[in-house]
Amino acid sequence: MEQLNQEQLSEVRRQMEIYTQGVQEIIPSEELEVKVAKSIMKNRPLKIKLGLDPSAPDVHLGHTVVLNKLRLFQDNGHVIQLLIGDFTGKIGDPTGKSVARKQLTDDEVKHNAKTYFEQFGKVMDMEKVELHFNSKWLSKLNFEDVINLAGKITVARLMERDDFEERIALGKPISLHEFFYPLMQGYDSVELECDIELGGTDQHFNILMGRHFQEKFGREKQVAMLMPLLEGLDGVEKMSKSKKNYIGIDEQPQDIYGKAMSIPDELMVKYFELITDFSPDDLAKIKTDLESGELHPRDAKMLLGKTIVRIYHGEEAADKAEKGFISVFQQGAMPDEIPTIVWDGKKEVAVVDLLVELDMLNSKSEARRMIQNKGVKVNGEKVEDTHTVISITNDLVIQVGKRKFVKIHI
């Protein structure tokens, strides 16, 4: 290999520092540096792949851990390859569930891809992103091709996958088709000739399959970059839509702020590290101040909430969200902005009916319970009796629990 000059060498170091920050694992880490060096020397951008599940298009903060990293590559002139697993999605990820994933129509896939595109735009420059669908090549393989592909990997190797190992130990079933999922993901990397594949640590096995197959097909092997998984609001499970423990980047500022405030303290630092734009120095200061007690955990969390809102909605919205939070939750006032619902029903309504019609609760029984538990307020006054009848007036405010408010307009 030709020698890098001094300037190029420091450029390699600069980029490496950026890329490796906050990454859980790089496999193998030396190769990343080689790739970056080559790219700089030959002035050829690296291709960074990110695989996406076409069935869950709501982007939340968990995704942004990876997206932020991609963005850094993009900022330095490298090419991001977004791969929509439209074909793979039909087979189903081996998650231990017996229920087969429902097949998506082409329209749904397109729609979901578009949603990704719009939401990713908040983090990266979509103009420069390459978009791919793996059905393009996977749907063309015939049975012979598939057998050939399968011949390039051993069963023993496949069974090393944590999930499979676990299920074998527990005596749970593994369908044969599930073995093909890693094969397909690996083959995608062959097709895309990617230099790096990014993903969460849960993608460890699949991403290494990319290396394996690239080698079998005589291509240059990709580097695996694994980002830590972000736990959701419950502090235990990985953030995901199905667990309902997520903060969506599309959500309202107040909601984002509020949800951020409800994360367990132990998670704060991790959130700061993975989903905010603080510099390593700032992060270090927050950490030490928290430890010394100089920074109250509550205040740190408020800073976190404000920062997240700022990133996705701007400075102004962040200020507003914080002020709203202080007045509503710390001082018990009513929020400034309450969703308004136009009421064209009767003027005199039983509370229980009202709560259901406003869609604040699912059934009258639930409404009665909620009232008995002292969780319903009308214009700030607690409703004591389940039989209460409300006279509807303009701007009447109904509150359920601590956070649900609705204002009525006639």
Next chain:
RNA sequence: GGAGGGGUAGCGAAGUGGCUAAACGCGGCGGACUGUAAAUCCGCUCCCUACGGGUUCGGGAGUUCGAAUCUCUCCCCCUCCA
């Protein structure tokens, strides 16, 4: 192809003719205390025309005064052997 085990509320799991709208645990929700954190405590957790009524225990049909519990049948899942 053979043998066996199983499908109960969001999940896990009791219950095997009336006392079961169904124990218990988890989760979830509300309240108290707080910092919409943790811990703790209290209450709730099928629906409704609500001191009562209606529909629930994989689907359907039956036996019975009465079934999640018994019979038949269909569907689905799992384990072991070949």
